[in-house]
Amino acid sequence: MAGRFDLQGRHGKSRVRVSRVWRRPADAGGHLFVEWSVAVSVVSDCLPSYTSDDNSAIVATDSIKNTVYVKAKECTEVVSMEEFAVILGRHFTSLYPQVSEATVTIVERPWERVAVDGKPHSHGFKLGSEKHTTEVTVKKSGSLLINSGIQGYSLLKTTQSGFEGFVRDRYTLLPETRERIVATEVTAWWRYPFEHISQLPSKPFCFTQRYQDVKKVLADTFFGPPEVGVYSPSVQNTLYLMAREVLTRFPDIASVQLRMPNLHFLPVNLSGKENPGLVKFADDVYMPTDEPHGTIEATLSRANSKL
Numbered sequence: 162m163a164g165r166f167d168l169q170g171r172h173g174k175s176r177v178r179v180s181r182v183w184r185r186p187a188d189a190g191g192h193l194f195v196e197w198s199v200a201v202s203v204v205s206d207c208l209p210s211y212t213s214d215d216n217s218a219i220v221a222t223d224s225i226k227n228t229v230y231v232k233a234k235e236c237t238e239v240v241s242m243e244e245f246a247v248i249l250g251r252h253f254t255s256l257y258p259q260v261s262e263a264t265v266t267i268v269e270r271p272w273e274r275v276a277v278d279g280k281p282h283s284h285g286f287k288l289g290s291e292k293h294t295t296e297v298t299v300k301k302s303g304s305l306l307i308n309s310g311i312q313g314y315s316l317l318k319t320t321q322s323g324f325e326g327f328v329r330d331r332y333t334l335l336p337e338t339r340e341r342i343v344a345t346e347v348t349a350w351w352r353y354p355f356e357h358i359s360q361l362p363s364k365p366f367c368f369t370q371r372y373q374d375v376k377k378v379l380a381d382t383f384f385g386p387p388e389v390g391v392y393s394p395s396v397q398n399t400l401y402l403m404a405r406e407v408l409t410r411f412p413d414i415a416s417v418q419l420r421m422p423n424l425h426f427l428p429v430n431l432s433g434k435e436n437p438g439l440v441k442f443a444d445d446v447y448m449p450t451d452e453p454h455g456t457i458e459a460t461l462s463r464a465n466s467k468l
């Protein structure tokens with residue numbers, strides 16, 4: 162309490178950019194490289210710094226930033242983003258009596274190993290598109306919350322999508338169709354079931370593998386088999402099937418949230434007095450748009466899981 166008001170604060174550093182190389186010999190798979198943008202936010206008992214000039218309890222955000230580099234240096238063995246976030250969270254909550262909770266968010270820049278003449282390069286990387294993200298909250302008690310996700314996962318298919326049977330009233334212009342392009346940029350978050358430091362799996366790198374696995378399941382479900390695909394009656398249904406497949410395949414994921422904007426490709430029909438029927442749409446020429454776009458999102462959890 163601060164006088165008559167209830168005051169709650171938190172502080173930290175955002176967009177701390179750090180890269181780390183782990184130099185393995187070429188015959189052991191070559192160098193590993195990551196680039197992370199780290200945000201740390203601590204809940205800390207330093208109320209006098211808000212209500213007076215007493216900064217004696219503040220862990221400076223500059224020190225928080227420095228700690229990210231110190232911990233990266235100390236990780237001489239490969240760590241996943243999730244593990245690194247846990248390391249940071251534990252550090253702040255255990256070293257400082259006044260810090261009761263730390264939330265660490267990391268977004269990875271998607272550097273991918275290149276292949277030259279079909280052979281993985283030992284130390285060459287190129288930038289990919291979709292991004293692995295994580296948000297980890299650690300409390301002093303050791304209780305944990307680990308969410309991981311994907312950002313900017315752009316997927317499109319040119320057929321096997323339609324939209325029919327929706328509300329038709331005086332506001333409706335959209336024709337029903339069984340043939341359209343469907344495109345989206347998936348944002349996914351999923352929660353791991355580990356609720357205490359002591360429950361963390363010991364095998365290194367499992368979080369990174371799980372990210373790759375989830376990404377593949379999401380895309381495979383969106384697209385269907387390579388030759389024939391799978392018909393999508395709505396973004397809603399496809400989103401649900403994608404989320405359901407993630408929970409079905411991975412018992413170590415407790416819930417999954419998907420956000421899938423419906424990025425419209427509008428049929429092009431051009432016609433004028435001089436040029437009637439200049440372009441008549443025949444499922445061939447579209448106008449890509451990203452504004453406005455539909456917004457479809459849902460969270461799927463295990464019935465017995467507490468959130």
Ligand SMILES: O=c1[nH]c(=O)c2[nH]c(=O)[nH]c2[nH]1
Pocket residue numbers: 324335394395396397423455
């Ligand atoms: O898959 C879709 N879901 C909608 O809710 C919707 N609304 C719309 O105009 N087109 C679509 N498509």
